Amino acid sequence: MTGIFCNFDIDFKKMESLFKISGEKIECLLCPHFCKIAKGKTGICGVRKNAGDKIDLITYGVISGYSLDPVEKKPLYHFFPGQNILSVGSYGCNMRCDFCQNCNISQHVPDRLIADTTPEKLVLDAHSADKNIGLAFTYNEPSIWFEFIRDTAIIAKDEGLSTVMVSNGYINPDPLNELTRVIDAFNIDLKAFNNIFYKKLTGAEMEPVKSSLKQIAESGKHLEITTLIIPGQNDDDKEMELQSKWIASELGKGVPLHLSRFFPRYHRTDPSTPQDTLSRLYSIAAQNLDYVYVGNSNSDTGQNTSCPVCSTIITIRTGYQVKLLNLNAKGRCINCGTLIYKNFTP
Ligand code: SF4
Numbered sequence: 001m002t003g004i005f006c007n008f009d010i011d012f013k014k015m016e017s018l019f020k021i022s023g024e025k026i027e028c029l030l031c032p033h034f035c036k037i038a039k040g041k042t043g044i045c046g047v048r049k050n051a052g053d054k055i056d057l058i059t060y061g062v063i064s065g066y067s068l069d070p071v072e073k074k075p076l077y078h079f080f081p082g083q084n085i086l087s088v089g090s091y092g093c094n095m096r097c098d099f100c101q102n103c104n105i106s107q108h109v110p111d112r113l114i115a116d117t118t119p120e121k122l123v124l125d126a127h128s129a130d131k132n133i134g135l136a137f138t139y140n141e142p143s144i145w146f147e148f149i150r151d152t153a154i155i156a157k158d159e160g161l162s163t164v165m166v167s168n169g170y171i172n173p174d175p176l177n178e179l180t181r182v183i184d185a186f187n188i189d190l191k192a193f194n195n196i197f198y199k200k201l202t203g204a205e206m207e208p209v210k211s212s213l214k215q216i217a218e219s220g221k222h223l224e225i226t227t228l229i230i231p232g233q234n235d236d237d238k239e240m241e242l243q244s245k246w247i248a249s250e251l252g253k254g255v256p257l258h259l260s261r262f263f264p265r266y267h268r269t270d271p272s273t274p275q276d277t278l279s280r281l282y283s284i285a286a287q288n289l290d291y292v293y294v295g296n297s298n299s300d301t302g303q304n305t306s307c308p309v310c311s312t313i314i315t316i317r318t319g320y321q322v323k324l325l326n327l328n329a330k331g332r333c334i335n336c337g338t339l340i341y342k343n344f345t346p
């Protein structure tokens with residue numbers, strides 16, 4: 001590590017005012033909930049606390065999980081395929097998904113929190129990890145960990161590491177704008193393409209998530225999308241047609257979409273998603289998008305990458321194992337020259 005020197009022109013003063021004092025309460029401006037928090041209490045996410053004259057992030061430096069993962073596990077299939085990324089999460093979430101796969105850390109913030117790390121230490125750890133491209137903020141909802149992610153990502157970028165966020169996208173435009181300056185790649189959940197689902201199953205609204213997706217696409221940062229398919233809730237053919245057409249027209253048909261298989265978790269006890277449903281929705285989305293994948297599943301559908309122009313097979317995936325084929329050193333299809341992986345280590 002060459003020292004903590006920041007080349008990024010971030011307006012810290014502006015970002016320190018991610019809140020507004022109104023009488024005894026403080027309004028948090030980080031996400032579209034705009035919680036008005038009483039003194040000594042936290043907002044919906046459970047980690048942003050009214051400390052009298054400001055909001056404190058009580059999980060700054062507090063880690064719930066830490067693992068060197070294949071980048072495919074995020075999932076990101078078009079960002080340095082075949083490499084690892086040091087992945088880290090904390091506690092809390094600003095959504096209340098009744099199907100949460102990580103409810104033990106997202107819906108529960110321990111009473112006693114111990115800061116295990118610092119931005120500097122995490123960056124040092126990332127440097128010493130094997131075949132590692134950088135740092136991913138994931139597991140619980142990272143956007144509510146804003147200050148810690150911002151501080152860490154600034155140093156990571158200065159040190160030549162890549163930065164990733166796996167998020168529900170429920171964040172206001174100003175803080176997201178700051179994150180797009182220091183985060184290289186995002187996987188954002190688009191949990192359904194109907195607001196009734198969002199209101200009923202997540203406790204949030206869909207429109208701010210769509211706005212975040214557009215903002216990230218416009219920023220030019222790498223973007224992939226995940227939709228967990230829950231039987232009877234978001235597995236309608238028409239809805240997938242509308243969703244994939246919207247992604248193509250508003251974000252670009254080259255944005256990868258991951259359709260992920262649901263397994264019963266937390267409050268939801270429905271059976272897991274049938275393979276037929278995933279295959280059917282895959283076929284619909286693939287009519288509108290260049291790259292559609294099926295995740296959490298051992299079916300053959302939606303595992304590999306083919307060139308969208310000449311159909312040459314580019315990548316074969318078996319679980320998180322990746323076999324890269326027919327690519328030149330710049331991540332282009334060797335047959336027709338189409339750019340497949342902008343971010344690529346030959
Ligand atoms: S980040 Fe947390 S405290 Fe702030 S508005 Fe969102 S849920 Fe409320």
Ligand code: SF4
Nearest residue numbers: 093095097100106168
């Ligand atoms: S947004 Fe993600 S972490 Fe938060 S409750 Fe929903 S599934 Fe869990």
